Amino acid sequence: MTIQRIHTRHLDLIPATVEILKSDLHDHTALARLLDATVPAAWPPGEMNDEVLTEFIRMASEQSDPVFACWYWVRDAPVPEYRILVGCGGIGSTVDSPGTVLIGYSVLDEFQGNGYATEAVGAMIPVIFQDRRISRIMATTYPELKASIRVLEKNSFACSGPTAPGEGLEEGTLGYVRERSRRADR
Template sequence: MIFGRKGKTESSPPVYRPRVIESERLRLVAADRTLVEADLAQNDALGALLGAAVPENWPPELYDREAMRYALNHLEDAGERGWSFWYLLVIADGRDELVGICGFKGRPDPLGSVEIGYSMLRQYRNQGYASEAVDRLIRWAFNHHHVVEVSAETFPHLKPSIRVMQKNGFIHTGPGSERGVVRYAVSRPDRR
């Protein structure tokens, strides 16, 4: 509270506090309207909100302006935060750096399955960041009692993507939802 004249109190402006998960080397920040609007504006606001440097080649492949607008439309409900994508920041001395995205393609379906995806900036690939982020988000998802499976889809020739899934316990379950795509999934530990 801020005290104004004659003992009246005024409310302080709200402090921006996004949903955050931390791992050994990463800080994952759940997308919300404020962050996605800043991202779409393509200015310094995203970096300021995240407290991170945003590389010149942002955004990563597979995360384009269309995907951002799609996410923005699904972030109206505060309950959706976390079930969209998460910004991945490398925790560094001084200032963190934005390195990629990882997240879900919406809330779990009625059977308790949710699909995950990820995309890293080229200069941060093959350093284990995607695997670390997927691990943290799988744990986050399985903390929701109704989630029984996390799935992912990719093309068979994208070996680094498949390696991320395999490192996190995903097994090949067959063809994906689109032609030429394969599906992998990991079940909740108490359901295996």
């Protein structure tokens, strides 16, 4: 998948390169330079831990997942010193469903409630569906994470119910699905 930079009303979604991912793991000063943005002291969000970053670096380096894509979400501003890293999101292949990718996203606590995740996920969807191999985007979230559910619902994901044990997904989560539409996602 060719990963492109995405600009939205409030965000600059910067594709994660191996260099950016390694900087995120080891050197936030370099990460700030590469993103041309301030990296908050609280970075990374809880879901983007060292284990996840290490796996992302491996996948990006080895190109072992043909649809892996990740973006760093920078709140854009006309004044460079106000550009700040607020979140991240991306996709990866699912094990047993050709044509389906799993999407994940995370926003730092201090930037939640501002619509950034809804805006970023909404901008990522048409880019993801540009890859003709992808016909379905799946997400999982816990039922108590109402804000995450709102992000998905606002982006036309439909709840597919509890995830089944053994699907490789986190136990106790709900599945959400967005199918490629014939017109809107071309």
